[in-house]
Amino acid sequence: MEIVYLIFWMILGLVFGSFFNVVGLRVPKGESIVTPPSHCDQCNRRLTAIDLVPVLSYIFLGGKCRTCGARIGFFYPLMELLTGVLYGLAYWHFGFTVEFIVAILFISLLVIITVSDIVYMLIPDKILLPFACVFIILRIFSPLNPWWDAFVGAAIGFGILFLIAVVSKGGMGGGDIKLFFVIGLILGFKLTIVALFISSIIGLIAGIIQLLWQKKGRKHPIPFGPWIALGSTITYFYGLKILEWYTNLLF
Structure with a gap:
């Protein structure tokens, strides 16, 4: 069962990593992290489920928007992947403990501020x-x-x-x-x-x-x-x- 839990937390990390990209990009600009929904910055098309699968969407779409073909930075799937790996590492180290909660929140903070500081120097x-x-x-x-x-x-x-x-x-x-x-x-x-x-x-x-x-x-x-x-x-x-x-x- 341990390997199942490990995979679960890694997948959850991938999902949250996608969300942390949004937080790191929007909060410094004073924007809502809920609205508007995720969209292409070039053609403003609202992204659908197929566009939002962490890491895999980037690979399957060739790193481009399905509508306008605008390039999507490799930085975003990289942060998703790192979050997934680190969530798994946290579970591997601490198991289901209070320190595990500390670990995943700490990782979450570091991912968000990395996005924010790289994009806005803030x-x-x-x-x-x-x-x-x-x-x-x-x-x-x-x-x-x-x-x-x-x-x-x-x-x-x-x-x-x-x-x-x-x-x-x-x-x-x-x-x-x-x-x-x-x-x-x-x-x-x-x-x-x-x-x-x-x-x-x-x-x-x-x-x-x-x-x-x-x-x-x-x-x-x-x-x-x-x-x-x-x-x-x-x-x-x-x-x-x-x-x-x-x-x-x-x-």
């Missing part, structure tokens, strides 16, 4: 604040050890990025700062530091590649949110093993 408070409130409540029922570690992690995550923003005179976005407050609630003090380190390394490498590839100037803004999301996801599932490996390497 991580809205309307997304962050509801998740923060839910995570505070969940950490009461699924506390870290010790219980106050989540709140210290939140303070440290917020404080470090706020300090970076002050020193760099705006080099760090407000959304990134508040996002690390939420990440701290999930990871606690030590793993928040690990997540920041991993995110910074990934972001640095990605930034160099983007600058070289697109030949843009140093002042061209590069979204940090997706790399925070990737680094935090790696840390959430494997941070303790990474920390143990690093400690053994040093001592």
Whole structure:
């Protein structure tokens, strides 16, 4: 039965990943996530069920709108697929526990802010604040050890990025700062530091590649949110093993 549950959560993740694309695209613009229904941005045709099957629709339609032939970005099915895989990974790690609920909500948040930050260079408070409130409540029922570690992690995550923003005179976005407050609630003090380190390394490498590839100037803004999301996801599932490996390497 475990494999059945695993497949179920992966499929559910694919479905929710499609919805998270909508949330990440509409909330920053102040639009409803319900109306209007999903439609092609070019010809404005309302999408039907055959257009909305996660990942498969993109493959079967050749990445194009059925009506006008406009290209559909590969980014959208990629986020659906990632959500499905990560939901399955969460179940594999935690089973049916309170921490599993924390995990899928954390994944959901990270997918949404990744879409939002890539498209608009913005991580809205309307997304962050509801998740923060839910995570505070969940950490009461699924506390870290010790219980106050989540709140210290939140303070440290917020404080470090706020300090970076002050020193760099705006080099760090407000959304990134508040996002690390939420990440701290999930990871606690030590793993928040690990997540920041991993995110910074990934972001640095990605930034160099983007600058070289697109030949843009140093002042061209590069979204940090997706790399925070990737680094935090790696840390959430494997941070303790990474920390143990690093400690053994040093001592």
